[in-house]
Each structure stands twice: as C-alpha cells, then as structure tokens.
Amino acid sequence: MGRDFDSGAPGASNTGKATSSEADTGVYEKPATAKFTERLGSLADAYEMYKSEGTSLSVSFENDRLNEIRQGESYGISIRAVKQGKIGFSYSSKPDEIDHVAQSALRMAPWGKPYDYEFAAKADSGHTRPYDPACGEISVERSVELCENVKDIIKSIDPEATADVSIRGGLNATRIATSRGQDCREDESGFGYFVSARISEEGNFLTVYRGRGSARVIADEEILEQARETGEEFKIARKLLPFSRGKYRVLFAPHAVADLLLPIAVGVNGMNIARKTSRFVDSLGEELFDKRISLEDDPFHPDAPSGALYDGEGVPAQKRPIIENGVLKGFVHTLSTAQKCGHAPTGNGQRSVSSQPSPGLHSVIMAAGDTELDQMYRDAEGGLCVSQLLGTFTSNFLAGQVSGNVSLGFLVRDGRRAGRVKNCALNVNSFDVLKSQVVSVSKQREWVGGEYLPWLLIDGIGISAR
Amino acid sequence: MKEQLIDLAKKSGADFCEIRIEDSTQTSINFQGPELENVQESHMYGGNVRVAVNGTWGFVTFNHPDDLPRRISEAVRNARAASARSTVRSVLAPVEPVQAEVRLELKSDPRAVSLDEKIRLFGGYNQRMLDTPGITSTNVRYFDKLSSIQYANSEGTWISRECADMGMGASALAKKNGTTARGSAAQGGRDDFELFRGMDAEMDKAAKAAIEAADAPVVEGGTYTVVCDPNLAGVFVHEAFGHLSEGDNVAEDPRMQEVLKLGRRFGEDYLNIYDTGLDVGLRGYLPYDDEGVPTEKTWLIRDGVLVGRLHSRETAGRMNEKPTGNARALSYKFPPIPRMRNTCIANGPHGKFEDLIKDIKLGIYAIDSAGGQTNGELFTFTAGQAFMIRDGKVAERIRDVTLGGNVFDTLRNITGVAGDYNVHDSSGGCGKAGQMPLPVSHGSPHIKIKDVVIGGR
Numbered sequence: 059m060g061r062d063f064d065s066g067a068p069g070a071s072n073t074g075k076a077t078s079s080e081a082d083t084g085v086y087e088k089p090a091t092a093k094f095t096e097r098l099g100s101l102a103d104a105y106e107m108y109k110s111e112g113t114s115l116s117v118s119f120e121n122d123r124l125n126e127i128r129q130g131e132s133y134g135i136s137i138r139a140v141k142q143g144k145i146g147f148s149y150s151s152k153p154d155e156i157d158h159v160a161q162s163a164l165r166m167a168p169w170g171k172p173y174d175y176e177f178a179a180k181a182d183s184g185h186t187r188p189y190d191p192a193c194g195e196i197s198v199e200r201s202v203e204l205c206e207n208v209k210d211i212i213k214s215i216d217p218e219a220t221a222d223v224s225i226r227g228g229l230n231a232t233r234i235a236t237s238r239g240q241d242c243r244e245d246e247s248g249f250g251y252f253v254s255a256r257i258s259e260e261g262n263f264l265t266v267y268r269g270r271g272s273a274r275v276i277a278d279e280e281i282l283e284q285a286r287e288t289g290e291e292f293k294i295a296r297k298l299l300p301f302s303r304g305k306y307r308v309l310f311a312p313h314a315v316a317d318l319l320l321p322i323a324v325g326v327n328g329m330n331i332a333r334k335t336s337r338f339v340d341s342l343g344e345e346l347f348d349k350r351i352s353l354e355d356d357p358f359h360p361d362a363p364s365g366a367l368y369d370g371e372g373v374p375a376q377k378r379p380i381i382e383n384g385v386l387k388g389f390v391h392t393l394s395t396a397q398k399c400g401h402a403p404t405g406n407g408q409r410s411v412s413s414q415p416s417p418g419l420h421s422v423i424m425a426a427g428d429t430e431l432d433q434m435y436r437d438a439e440g441g442l443c444v445s446q447l448l449g450t451f452t453s454n455f456l457a458g459q460v461s462g463n464v465s466l467g468f469l470v471r472d473g474r475r476a477g478r479v480k481n482c483a484l485n486v487n488s489f490d491v492l493k494s495q496v497v498s499v500s501k502q503r504e505w506v507g508g509e510y511l512p513w514l515l516i517d518g519i520g521i522s523a524r
Numbered sequence: 525m526k527e528q529l530i531d532l533a534k535k536s537g538a539d540f541c542e543i544r545i546e547d548s549t550q551t552s553i554n555f556q557g558p559e560l561e562n563v564q565e566s567h568m569y570g571g572n573v574r575v576a577v578n579g580t581w582g583f584v585t586f587n588h589p590d591d592l593p594r595r596i597s598e599a600v601r602n603a604r605a606a607s608a609r610s611t612v613r614s615v616l617a618p619v620e621p622v623q624a625e626v627r628l629e630l631k632s633d634p635r636a637v638s639l640d641e642k643i644r645l646f647g648g649y650n651q652r653m654l655d656t657p658g659i660t661s662t663n664v665r666y667f668d669k670l671s672s673i674q675y676a677n678s679e680g681t682w683i684s685r686e687c688a689d690m691g692m693g694a695s696a697l698a699k700k701n702g703t704t705a706r707g708s709a710a711q712g713g714r715d716d717f718e719l720f721r722g723m724d725a726e727m728d729k730a731a732k733a734a735i736e737a738a739d740a741p742v743v744e745g746g747t748y749t750v751v752c753d754p755n756l757a758g759v760f761v762h763e764a765f766g767h768l769s770e771g772d773n774v775a776e777d778p779r780m781q782e783v784l785k786l787g788r789r790f791g792e793d794y795l796n797i798y799d800t801g802l803d804v805g806l807r808g809y810l811p812y813d814d815e816g817v818p819t820e821k822t823w824l825i826r827d828g829v830l831v832g833r834l835h836s837r838e839t840a841g842r843m844n845e846k847p848t849g850n851a852r853a854l855s856y857k858f859p860p861i862p863r864m865r866n867t868c869i870a871n872g873p874h875g876k877f878e879d880l881i882k883d884i885k886l887g888i889y890a891i892d893s894a895g896g897q898t899n900g901e902l903f904t905f906t907a908g909q910a911f912m913i914r915d916g917k918v919a920e921r922i923r924d925v926t927l928g929g930n931v932f933d934t935l936r937n938i939t940g941v942a943g944d945y946n947v948h949d950s951s952g953g954c955g956k957a958g959q960m961p962l963p964v965s966h967g968s969p970h971i972k973i974k975d976v977v978i979g980g981r
Binding site: 117120126128129130155158166170172202206258260262265329333335413452456461462483524 | 556567582588639643895906928930979
C-alpha cells in the first residue's frame with residue numbers, strides 16, 4: 059500500500075513519523091470508519107479494531123543464480139468486541155468483510171475471556187521512528203545486480219562456495235481504534251538482506267550467513283562488505299579441526315548470545331509472571347546476573363529493524379530497562395497480564411493482525427562491555443568461538459536451559475579462529491552462566507534480528523562431543 | 525471459475541503459469557492456566573500467481589480476487605525484468621494434466637460440534653491437569669481448519685480441493701526447587717473429530733510426567749546408546765533424513781548429488797524409510813500436491829540403500845527424475861517447495877521394545893519430542909520425556925535431554941529396528957523457508973541408535 063497511504067514525501071527518508079488521532083487518510087477512510095465504529099459501538103460494550111495492509115518485494119538468488127521475484131500483498135482486519143463482560147475475537151484477510159468480522163467477534167463473546175481490564179485509552183506516543191518510503195520502491199533490476207555482485211564476491215574468495223542471496227523491502231500500515239478513544243496509526247517501512255555461502259560435501263556441510271533488517275534501505279556498501287566477511291568466515295570454517303569433549307572457555311558471538319538470552323526473555327514475559335511459572339516472579343530488584351549484563355527494551359532505536367510507536371493493543375510503547383547492571387528491573391506486559399499482576403501496562407502487547415496480543419520485547423539492546431574483541435579472542439586461547447547453535451528453541455527456557463548442536467563453532471588458537479569444530483553440542487543453564495561465569499563483554503556489538511548484542515566470553519562451558 | 529482460471533493461466537505469456545485461490549475458516553481455542561485465553565474464528569482468503577520465465581519464478585500474492593489479471597501481468601513483468609540475466613531455462617518435469625474435484629469426506633465433522641461443546645471438552649482436559657496436585661500451570665490448544673483451494677495451470681490442470689485439518693496440544697507445568705518441567709499430550713488428524721474425545725488418560729500422563737521431571741536430575745552429557753519411542757523416532761527420521769531427501773537440496777548442487785547418489789548405502793539392511801501422501805486421515809495425507817501432481821508412497825531407503833527423494837516438478841525436471849507429489853505450500857502466501865507428507869521408518873526385525881533394551885548396560889530411553897531442527901548434516905531434537913536404561917531395564921527419570929548428531933553417522937548407527945510401528949499426529953507442523961507449521965505426520969517402530977551425543981551437564 060505505502061504510497062496510497064500518505065506515507066510521506068516521495069524519496070524522503072528518515073522522516074519522523076508521528077502518530078495521529080483521527081487521521082483523515084490511512085488504513086481506514088474516515089467516513090467509513092466513523093460509520094462502522096458508531097455501529098459497532100452500539101452493539102458492543104467495548105471494542106478494539108486492528109487493521110493492517112502492506113506490500114513487499116523480494117529478489118532471491120539460490121544456488122548461485124536468480125531464482126525468484128516475489129511480490130506480496132497482505133491485508134487483514136481483526137476485532138475484539140466485548141459483550142456482557144466477555145471478549146470475542148475474529149479475523150479476516152478478505153477485504154470488505156469488516157461487518158462479518160464484527161458480527162463474528164460478537165458471536166464469539168459469550169465464550170471469550172473476561173474483560174477484566176480496559177482496552178487502550180486515547181494516548182499519543184510522542185516518539186518517532188524512521189520511515190523510508192524507498193523500502194516500497196525496490197527496483198528488481200538493481201536488486202538483481204546487487205545479488206550478482208554479492209555472489210561474485212563470495213565466489214572470488216572461494217570458488218567452491220554456493221551463494222544464496224536475498225534482498226527484500228516493503229511498507230506496511232496499521233491502525234488500531236478502540237471504544238476508549240484511542241485511534242493510532244503507524245506507517246512502517248522495512249528493508250533486509252540475507253547473504254549465505256555454503257557447501258555440502260562429504261563429511262562437511264557448511265553454511266555461513268549474515269543478514270540484517272532495518273527500517274531504512276541499507277547501503278549497497280554494507281551488503282557487499284558483509285558478503286566479504288561471510289566469504290572470509292566460510293574460508294576459515296572449511297578447515298576442520300579435531301576436538302574432544304570437556305569444559306571450555308567459550309566466546310559466544312552475537313547470534314549465539316541471542317540464544318543465551320532466550321530464557322531471560324521467557325522469564326520476564328508477563329504471561330509467565332501471571333501464571334507464576336517464571337523463576338523471576340518475586341525477583342524484581344534482585345541482582346540475578348553479572349553486573350556487566352544490562353538489557354534494555356528500546357522500541358524507538360533508529361537502527362532497529364523492529365520496534366513500534368504503539369504496541370499491538372494501541373498502548374504507547376516504552377523504552378525500559380529489563381536488566382540493569384545485573385539487577386532485574388522490569389517485566390513485559392499486555393494490558394491483560396499487567397492487570398493480572400497488578401503492574402502498570404508496559405506497551406509490550408505483540409501480535410499479528412490475525413492473533414490476540416501476548417507479551418513480547420520490541421528490540422533488546424544489550425549494553426556494550428569494555429573489552430576489545432581482539433583481546434577476547436586472545437583470552438579465549440585454546441577454547442571455542444561459537445557462532446551459531448542449532449535447535450535451541452526446543453530447550454526448557456523456563457528452567458534456564460539452552461541446549462543445541464554447535465552448528466558453526468571454531469577452535470581459537472593464536473588469538474584467532476583457527477578452524478571449525480563439528481559434531482559437538484552444549485547444554486547450559488543461562489541463569490547460572492550469566493551470573494557467575496562471564497569473563498568479559500565486548501565493546502563491539504551487532505544486530506541479530508531485532509537485538510543489538512555484544513560478544514560474551516564465558517568460562518566453564520561443558521561441550522559434549524562424539 | 526474452472527474455464528476462466530485455465531484460460532487466464534494459458535494466456536499469461538510465461539513459460540508456465542499457475543493460479544491458486546484459497547478460502548479457509550479456522551476455529552481456535554486456547555486455555556492457559558485456569559483461563560480460557562482465546563476463542564477465535566478466522567477467515568483466510570487470498571490467492572497467488574506463479575509464473576516461470578527463463579528459469580526465474582515470478583510470484584505474486586493478493587487478497588482482492590478481482591485483481592487476478594493484473595496480478596498475472598505483474599508476476600510475468602517481474603520475472604521477465606529479471607530473466608535477462610538468467611543463465612538457465614525453466615524446466616518442469618512433465619505430468620499429465622489433471623482435472624479433479626476432491627470433496628471432504630469426514631468420519632466426524634468438527635463443524636457439527638458446537639463451540640460450546642468443544643470448549644467444555646478441552647476445558648475439561650485443562651481442568652483435569654490443573655486439578656492434579658503439583659501442577660502449577662497448563663496450556664491446552666485446539667484448532668480446526670476447513671479449506672477450499674482452487675488450482676489451475678497453463679497446461680490445463682484444474683483441481684478444486686476441500687480439506688480439513690485438526691490438532692490439539694496440551695501441556696502441564698510443574699515447578700519444584702526453582703526448576704520448571706513440562707509434560708505434554710497431543711492429537712491430530714484430518715477427518716475425525718472423535719479422536720479428540722476420551723483423552724483423560726493422556727492428560728493424567730502429561731501431568732505425571734511434568735511432576736516427576738521437575739524432581740528429576742539433568743542428564744549427564746556424553747555419548748549414549750539411545751532407544752527412541754515411535755514418536756521420537758518419527759521426528760528423528762523427519763529431521764535427520766526427510767529434510768535431506770527434499771529435492772531442492774540436491775537438484776542444482778553437484779556435490780550433494782554425489783553425497784546423495786541413488787544406490788549409496790546409508791544403513792543396515794533392516795533400515796527402510798518412506799514418505800507417503802496416501803494415509804487417509806493423517807495430517808500428512810495429500811491426494812494432490814500444490815502443483816496438482818497426484819501424491820504417492822515414495823521409498824527413500826530400501827534395505828539400507830538410497831532409492832529415491834522428494835520432488836517438486838522443478839527439482840524432478842532438473843534431475844531428470846519423476847515428480848513425487850511433494851510440492852507443498854503452507855498457504856496462498858507462499859510458493860510450493862519440496863516438503864514431506866508422512867515420513868516413516870518401516871517395521872524392522874528386532875522384535876519389541878524390551879528386545880531392544882535388554883542388552884544395553886547404560887543408555888537412555890527417549891520418549892516423545894519437544895521439537896527438532898536440522899541443517900542437512902547435523903540435527904538437534906529434545907525428548908519430551910526420558911529415562912536412563914541400566915542393565916537392560918528402564919531406570920530413573922532424567923530431564924532436559926537433547927539429542928544431537930550427524931545425520932550420516934546416526935543412520936549408520938541404527939542398530940535395532942523393532943516391529944511395533946506406530947503413528948500419532950500432533951497439532952504442530954514442519955517449518956522450512958518461512959513456511960510453518962505445515963501439517964505433516966511421522967511414524968516409526970522403536971529404534972536403537974548407538975553413540976548419540978547427548979548435551980548435558
């Protein structure tokens with residue numbers, strides 16, 4: 059949709075996009091919306107309407123060659139309607155079904171969850187996030203050329219590597235309106251790239267990848283530089299080194315640090331606080347982790363690929379500390395879980411248009427440490443650098459467990475990655491290792507999805523190996 | 525509709541054109557702890573156009589049905605704009621055009637069961653677990669989805685297909701000394717709501733597993749002989765070999781063709797693996813794939829030797845092999861790619877479970893799955909429950925058991941295949957290329973694997 063939704067001056071980038079109440083243009087045309095909400099307001103005791111529309115384009119190379127140009131349109135509307143103290147919910151991706159969705163939500167209400175909190179009241183975010191309309195104007199020809207250049211760089215470093223590359227961009231507009239007067243709209247832009255070098259040969263399947271998302275179009279230079287780094291890491295990883303089980307000092311790269319943080323994300327989730335399944339239920343204000351561990355949820359970070367001015371319930375999002383110098387400072391809540399816990403709402407209701415909100419972090423920003431990465435490699439001498447883990451999502455995060463195969467790990471010798479180690483796995487308890495086994499935290503950080511993370515050097519990690 | 529869609533596809537001007545229009549309704553119920561967290565009715569409507577021009581795919585999705593001619597033009601324009609740089613031709617393995625209507629044949633229709641009754645049924649299961657002393661929280665999810673899919677392509681194939689999909693997952697959480705552990709139960713299928721009744725015993729087992737696991741020690745990491753129950757063995761064959769067999773891993777990679785050369789030995793003579801779309805009622809049942817190709821039973825390993833793989837028309841065409849009806853798309857939002865259906869290890873000659881464990885001095889009995897992942901060569905999956913095996917007998921319960929390994933080594937290390945094949949669907953699904961959860965099934969007898977790496981303390 060993008061250009062149809064008054065999304066800013068063509069060609070302009072980084073336009074601060076404030077929200078508006080009662081905007082004339084956008085996902086709803088005002089007269090139709092006003093008429094509909096009036097009708098819904100007369101039938102429901104309270105309501106919330108969520109509408110989302112977007113377009114996207116992606117160019118993908120697979121197996122060293124152009125494979126697919128994908129152009130997507132997405133549309134959805136959902137309504138939460140309250141009748142006799144209960145919430146009914148319904149969703150449709152079919153345009154012009156707004157009345158059907160409202161009727162269905164009202165019909166579901168008798169079985170729904172009690173309306174024991176209130177939908178979002180009128181409130182402005184007061185913040186801005188980057189918006190780049192150029193994300194909606196990705197050129198097929200230019201993207202194909204860029205993918206070709208990425209492939210050429212990887213092949214120039216190792217002609218035996220197979221390159222997969224994708225470039226994607228898109229625009230999306232959402233609008234949330236409630237019976238309590240909230241009527242917020244948000245235009246979002248998104249751009250991302252993925253670069254991978256791989257080889258599947260007898261005894262050595264190897265994939266090395268890089269990627270990043272952003273609300274702004276990312277410069278070609280960054281993508282080409284990442285292609286070079288991917289190729290260089292691939293080259294190192296093709297050399298296999300022998301390795302035996304034991305306890306090692308391990309340098310966790312940002313991708314693997316993201317895995318280590320999953321138990322914390324699950325532990326501060328308001329759903330697990332309300333259900334009392336989290337270990338953190340009674341731990342606010344306690345020093346649970348090493349003092350160098352600080353995590354902040356920042357929905358407004360200018361470089362974050364994710365984030366929002368409002369959460370999925372229309373509540374203004376907030377920049378908040380979660381862990382500060384090792385001390386647990388906050389949980390993340392929807393309106394419902396906040397009410398259940400007797401806490402203030404935090405603006406963390408995450409959802410797609412087709413689902414009801416549940417608590418979730420926007421963008422996790424982990425504080426940088428004071429150690430240069432080069433020094434950390436030297437300090438990891440004889441240990442491992444773990445870049446990627448496989449299958450950690452099956453771990454028992456509530457218990458702090460992070461377990462998985464080391465899908466990309468390196469032996470560290472002479473202060474650098476000397477070669478790849480394979481057929482090994484780790485099983486750690488994040489709550490323990492992040493409390494008492496952290497050796498150092500890097501000054502350098504990288505984006506991993508919506509998280510901005512440093513490298514962590516950790517002592518005494520048990521590695522199982524064949 | 526039929527003639528109109530075929531006509532539009534034929535006139536696209538591309539090497540190949542296909543159109544899919546999908547209309548689905550879904551009812552979802554979710555209990556979390558004592559609360560009915562979500563009751564939801566969803567309507568998913570949309571379509572896509574996929575065209576091939578000089579080996580490049582143009583793929584466009586839409587929600588407005590009136591836009592179809594414009595969407596076809598966009599898909600062709602995109603593919604053409606890019607195809608100037610293409611160095612390969614579009615290659616699709618030939619298939620006979622099909623014209624078919626597939627109507628729903630349900631043993632028990634979920635639409636005939638009122639929402640009120642469904643909520644009572646699944647709420648009852650939830651409450652049963654909650655009432656078990658020691659259980660701190662629960663989660664019960666149920667969905668049923670009814671879909672109508674219209675498919676047409678430029679070769680004259682037209683299929684109008686109705687299908688149903690149902691699933692239920694239940695979990696109980698227990699907490700002891702700061703440790704939280706989970707027990708779970710699941711059910712799924714395509715044609716029989718009655719499967720979801722009478723599951724009280726499964727709920728009791730899930731609650732008991734959670735309570736016992738919260739008090740159980742974490743496994744000592746190392747290398748063990750592991751006996752997997754049919755469910756976990758099914759997940760293993762899906763993760764460890766099924767994904768490797770998908771044609772898009774192989775079709776354009778000469779090294780992989782060497783690694784996965786038909787005729788290569790992968791296991792002992794008693795190892796037989798297949799993937800089938802023919803098991804009516806299972807979630808992996810599929811009369812036609814999403815390219816309109818009739819599905820089949822495809823042998824992957826017979827007598828320990830590689831004999832086949834899972835193809836879309838494109839991957840089959842590039843390898844000069846036969847399409848197998850494995851091109852699947854999660855929904856109209858995605859293009860079809862090679863995916864599994866019901867992936868199985870066939871019965872073997874090693875008797876029953878007791879026969880497999882009797883000679884194991886120290887090992888692990890791993891039951892059910894909490895999920896898994898593979899990168900082609902390495903795999904990781906977590907057991908839902910696990911026990912030590914000591915001196916040929918099942919001994920104490922252990923928790924947080926994650927199995928990792930190398931696919932090729934592990935297949936060679938299967939030292940026992942029992943004769944007690946079982947398949948049991950759940951509510952989950954398979955994920956690949958952003959398409960998740962695709963309904964699949966997996967079945968197996970108990971199997972014994974030596975030298976499995978277990979991540980542990």
